[in-house]
Amino acid sequence: MQFSKFFNTVLLAVLYASAASASSLVPGAKHATHRVRNINSDVKLETFHPESSFTTFGEGVDHPLRKRDDVSVGDAAAAFVESQLGVKADAVQVKSTSENTEAKHAYIQQKLNGVPFANAVANVAFNKDDKVVAFGSSFVKPTKAAPATPSVKVEDAIKTAEQKLNGKFDAENFPAPSLEYLAKQDGSAALTHVFQVRNEDANTWFEAFVDAHTGELASVTDFRAEATYRVLPITKEVLTEGFQNLVDPQDTTASPQGWHSDGTTSTTSTAGNNAISFKGSQTSTTSQSGSGLQFIFNQSPSAAPTQQANLDAARTNAFYIVNTVHDISFKYGFTESTFNFQNNNFGNGGKANDRVTISVQDKNGVDNADFSTPPDGQSGAMRMFLWDITNPERDGALENDIVVHENTHGITNRLTGGGTGRCLQTTEAGGMGEGWSDAFAEWTEHKDSTVPDYVMGQYVTNDAAGIRTHPYSTSASTNPLRYSSIAQLNEVHDIGEVWANILHNVYAALVKAHGFSTTAHTDPTGSEGNIVYLHLFIDALSLQPCNPTLPTARDAWIQADVNRFGGANKCTLWNAFASRGLGQKAANHRDDTTVPAGC
Ligand SMILES: [Zn+2]
Numbered sequence: 001m002q003f004s005k006f007f008n009t010v011l012l013a014v015l016y017a018s019a020a021s022a023s024s025l026v027p028g029a030k031h032a033t034h035r036v037r038n039i040n041s042d043v044k045l046e047t048f049h050p051e052s053s054f055t056t057f058g059e060g061v062d063h064p065l066r067k068r069d070d071v072s073v074g075d076a077a078a079a080f081v082e083s084q085l086g087v088k089a090d091a092v093q094v095k096s097t098s099e100n101t102e103a104k105h106a107y108i109q110q111k112l113n114g115v116p117f118a119n120a121v122a123n124v125a126f127n128k129d130d131k132v133v134a135f136g137s138s139f140v141k142p143t144k145a146a147p148a149t150p151s152v153k154v155e156d157a158i159k160t161a162e163q164k165l166n167g168k169f170d171a172e173n174f175p176a177p178s179l180e181y182l183a184k185q186d187g188s189a190a191l192t193h194v195f196q197v198r199n200e201d202a203n204t205w206f207e208a209f210v211d212a213h214t215g216e217l218a219s220v221t222d223f224r225a226e227a228t229y230r231v232l233p234i235t236k237e238v239l240t241e242g243f244q245n246l247v248d249p250q251d252t253t254a255s256p257q258g259w260h261s262d263g264t265t266s267t268t269s270t271a272g273n274n275a276i277s278f279k280g281s282q283t284s285t286t287s288q289s290g291s292g293l294q295f296i297f298n299q300s301p302s303a304a305p306t307q308q309a310n311l312d313a314a315r316t317n318a319f320y321i322v323n324t325v326h327d328i329s330f331k332y333g334f335t336e337s338t339f340n341f342q343n344n345n346f347g348n349g350g351k352a353n354d355r356v357t358i359s360v361q362d363k364n365g366v367d368n369a370d371f372s373t374p375p376d377g378q379s380g381a382m383r384m385f386l387w388d389i390t391n392p393e394r395d396g397a398l399e400n401d402i403v404v405h406e407n408t409h410g411i412t413n414r415l416t417g418g419g420t421g422r423c424l425q426t427t428e429a430g431g432m433g434e435g436w437s438d439a440f441a442e443w444t445e446h447k448d449s450t451v452p453d454y455v456m457g458q459y460v461t462n463d464a465a466g467i468r469t470h471p472y473s474t475s476a477s478t479n480p481l482r483y484s485s486i487a488q489l490n491e492v493h494d495i496g497e498v499w500a501n502i503l504h505n506v507y508a509a510l511v512k513a514h515g516f517s518t519t520a521h522t523d524p525t526g527s528e529g530n531i532v533y534l535h536l537f538i539d540a541l542s543l544q545p546c547n548p549t550l551p552t553a554r555d556a557w558i559q560a561d562v563n564r565f566g567g568a569n570k571c572t573l574w575n576a577f578a579s580r581g582l583g584q585k586a587a588n589h590r591d592d593t594t595v596p597a598g599c
Helices: 002-017 073-085 154-165 308-331 400-415 427-445 483-488 492-514 529-543 550-565 570-579
Strands: 034-038 044-048 053-061 092-099 104-112 115-126 132-137 178-183 188-199 204-211 217-222 224-228 275-278 356-359 368-372 381-384
Touching: 034 427, 044 217, 053 550, 073 092, 073 104, 073 115, 073 132, 092 115, 115 188, 115 529, 132 550, 154 188, 154 204, 154 217, 188 217, 275 308, 308 356, 308 381, 308 400, 308 427, 368 400, 381 400, 400 427, 400 529, 427 492, 427 529, 427 550, 483 492, 492 529, 492 550, 492 570, 529 550, 550 570
Parallel strands: 115 178, 275 356, 356 381
Antiparallel strands: 034 044, 053 132, 092 104, 104 115, 115 132, 178 188, 188 204, 204 217, 224 368, 368 381
16 A cells, blocks of 8 residues: 555656646655745745756856956856846845855845845855856746835834734844845745844744735745654663763864853853853853863763753753864854854954854753754854653753754855855755754764764664664665655655765765775864865855755765865765766656766
């Protein structure tokens, strides 16, 4: 019964896929452009994100201003977009730029009547030779556009959104409302009032788009990425965690003032430039247990997690993990100028005052964790909950893979699309967000060149099988997920498993080819496979288009390898991607195992 149902669905997908790739009859066909959001019992929205094209150029092509001196990245990118899409200069606006050692990036918004589009964007990447190496675009040709002057007052728009989204616009702490066009599925362009609406108790945080002529809530950006963990019966033995006293784990190139100072203010608590770890309110941090920034608290697994020493151990551990993720990702290119999370950016670009806030033992949830990523300049908000599967309960802040998973949502949401927090919103891109988060958690735990199967969430669930449907594995019998599996999946964590398993195999292939560095967390200069992998992981996020798909994200990895390593890993990467169905001709959730000639 199960088998024949599955077969029918697959057959349907094959029949319709070529005729109408955007048809809702095809399972998964709207993953790349839509997302259904059940806001609450009264409000259900299907958001639309115009499809992103994505072209990579290997060694690069010239842009129109190449022969001029002193051309900014933004101007060069704007000229390139104009020439590629045949649009005039007044249709193009630079939103942000960033650079790492291998590439410069510009993120562009389409403009009409002097008003930028929220969801019609482009991104252009340049290599060290000032050549264009990647171009993504979701620009649209609207069939009709609303007048650029609103007929609905912004105050009324805010009232509507606050009511529909059950939250508040915080005039003091949120960016001022703006006017932006929104490309709609019917081909029209709606003028919208854009502003944030948050409800801290209910843990919702949206960017609302209210039609400035009809007054209707037209769309949302959901800044929150939730980890909805699959909970399994308690059938396994208790895991034991080994605590260790680490001395000076901070990396002073990534955090020049250490973890407890922003250069002006110093603390002796779990509050610093990159993160603040607290319970309840931000004044409830953990203070040092001894002078000289000692945070030594003996966690007792037999006592309740809320017991004082256990709470302090949890706040300390979460603070340590988020700072360590800050430092590792900084070394590999997630810096101030690429929109990371710091209160003081030390004059290195990007927007400041946005350290990660970590709410430990947050009272608003259980058996879960989440992370909200507003735009650069506003703090990323992590919430860790208790898990009530065991007695005593367990604390997610003490399971490192969960903390790293949540923190990675901030990295992927900031690097994709240039710091807007808007570019992992479709079902497929949101699913990949979950995949990157699992994959980065896995990366941090590798100890040698072996690549064992990886399981997420074993401690909090007290189950060696963890919280995903399969371990991540190089064995296709242990984990049979392939690119085509996505056609049957609708939930972002399920889709994420497909991407994380592909990345597990990419990682294994690179480590097999280049070996393993035991100092990869602090030294990104080596040539070992785990270092190569994390460089490509981070570099590709800046290259890929807004709301990427698995094929465009894969192309970004291939291009990142050209930029940084001259394409040395081309065949290793293609063979690994193709081994799970993401070969050269993979499209519309149909597998392909083709690799380039010579691979
Ligand atoms: Zn997640």
